[in-house]
Amino acid sequence: MNLSIDELKRMRNMNIMDLKREELANIEDLVIDTEKCVESRIRSFTEQAGNPFAFNVGEYILQIDFMEETDDSIDDRMILLTKRKTQIMA
Numbered sequence: 729m730n731l732s733i734d735e736l737k738r739m740r741n742m743n744i745m746d747l748k749r750e751e752l753a754n755i756e757d758l759v760i761d762t763e764k765c766v767e768s769r770i771r772s773f774t775e776q777a778g779n780p781f782a783f784n785v786g787e788y789i790l791q792i793d794f795m796e797e798t799d800d801s802i803d804d805r806m807i808l809l810t811k812r813k814t815q816i817m818a
């Protein structure tokens with residue numbers, strides 16, 4: 729499945745209330761072969777997911793996004809999230 733940039737943008741910007749559970753992949757069913765190159769893993773992920781920005785996770789629909797133009801790593805963001813959730817001040 730080759731998704732165009734416009735199609736990816738449309739999926740990314742969908743309102744979570746417009747998503748249909750039956751059209752979304754179950755996150756637990758996705759299998760990625762970590763031995764393959766990054767391009768193959770990305771292709772496999774998008775083929776399995778359909779919409780790479782929304783998934784079924786148990787009883788919930790999870791919609792994800794990413795921040796553009798930031799120097800923060802995923803680790804930086806996870807630390808910030810943990811601090812906020814546990815109200816620990818560094």
